[in-house]
Amino acid sequence: MNAKLKETILNPLFSVNPITVLVLGICSSLAVTVELKGALVMALSVTIVTALSCLVLSLLRNSIPNRVRIIIQLVVVSMLVILVDQILKAYAYQIDTQLSVYIGLIITNCIVMGRIEAFALANKPIPSFLDGLFNGIGYGMILVILAIVRELFGSGTLLGMRIIPQAFYDAGYVNNGLVILPPMALILIGCIIWIQRGVQKELQED
Amino acid sequence: MNTNSNAYTIVYTSIIVILSAAILAIASQALKPRQDANIKADTISQMMTAAQFKTEGLSNDAIISLYKGAIKESFIIDNKGGKVSDMDKASSEIFSTSKLKAQNSILKRGKADQMKLPVYVFNKDGKDITVIPVYGAGLWGPIWGYLALEPDMKTLAGAFFNHESETPGLGAKIKDDPSFRARFVGKSIDLKAKPAFEIIKGGAGNKSNAIDAITGATMTSRGVGDAIADWLDLYKPYLTKAEE
Helix, strand or coil, X not given: CHHHHHHHHHCXXXXXXXXXXXXXXXXXXXXCCCCHHHHXXXXXXXXXXXXXXXXXXXXXXXXXXXXXXXXXXXXXXXXXXXXXXXXXXXXXXXXXXXXXXXXHHHHHCHHHHHHHHXXXXXXXXXXXXXXXXXXXXXXHHHHHHHHHHHHHHHHCEECCEECCCHHHHHCCCXXXXXXXXXXXXXXXXXXXXXHHHHHCHHHCCC | CCCCCHHHXXXXXXXXXXXXXXXXXXXXXXXXXXXXXXXXXXXXXXXXXXXXXXXXXXXXXXXXXXXHHHEEEEEEECXXXXXXXXXXXXXXXXXXXXXXXXXXXXHHCCCHHHCCEEEXXXXXXXXXXXXXXXXXXXXXXXXXXXXXXXXXXXXXXXXXXXXXXCCCCCCCHHHHCHHHHHCCCCCECCCCCCCCCEEECCCCCCCCCEEECCCCCHHHHHHHHHHHHHHHHHXXXXXXXXXX
């Protein structure tokens, strides 16, 4: 059991990371990683939604009629996503408008539905909750890495605070405009996948 | 128990849906006051950004107190330019975006003479800056914004636009790209021309009452242009009167 639990926690972070290995949730990871603040909120939202929906659906797993199971999953996931959106609107309005459609689109994020179908419907509530939680963290981790690189080199700031000193700009340093654009996020994800496969040889395909 | 029977499926699904709806309804009720305060502060910061006040990063309370300090007059007019009523300054009453939407649907029904049109006059560095709203349709949903006019009622001091669901990175630039609203500064409206202000695809050249459209967002740019032209038409009697 202990080894299995360890696997549930560590797999989503590294060897079965939703973004770098399963290549899920790419769309939102390109869109919300221009600034670290947005990426953190998105990472937190996805983690909460994935963890709670896995928990709820795992609790319901033996009673759900098989023919309508996807619909039931969607109802639960959408409810949680709308709840998160409402809470953000009340407590972090600027970030909510900045993330715009991408909060709503968590509903269609493949990670959420994927983990429910693959894990939560066949496992007990606690392991399911942990599986959802760490898949969310695995997704969020990559988001944060991307956002740090993009905000630092694209705007010279982190969380809105100036990191690259003014003296650099005076000496002729310019922010890299390309890093701000979505294609650069895709290139960065490619680099992360490259590094990860270089380290974890078992992920390499022939 | 047979979880695959029709009756079970229907009852089960109904219970889940009703439960979810109840949870969302309770959450919505509980969070509404805070959301409304956020929306009001956001609306105020939109019109004040148009008038070139700095509202970025301010808290709701700071925005409200900035508004109270800067507002000189706020009132409602009709489309003949006559004043209908004053807005309550003490409670910093504003004309919300949903009210603008309602006015726009009155306009669309062809009953422009029944419309209520808000006017805000701010005191900015000793000058009277008049702010008026515009409302229209973008590519995917409504777009709206505020135009700020210098005391001559012709020159634009600034503008701010917002949208509900324009494409991020393209149409959404009307809000996200500060260089778009910067294009308005120093331009002027020409009430004798039709339209009084234009957004031109392919470049406005030296025209004083036009700006360039956004590349890749033709429909949104056209929507903004139409919204400005339509609403300036409504404010024309008032602006002409105020000009004299």
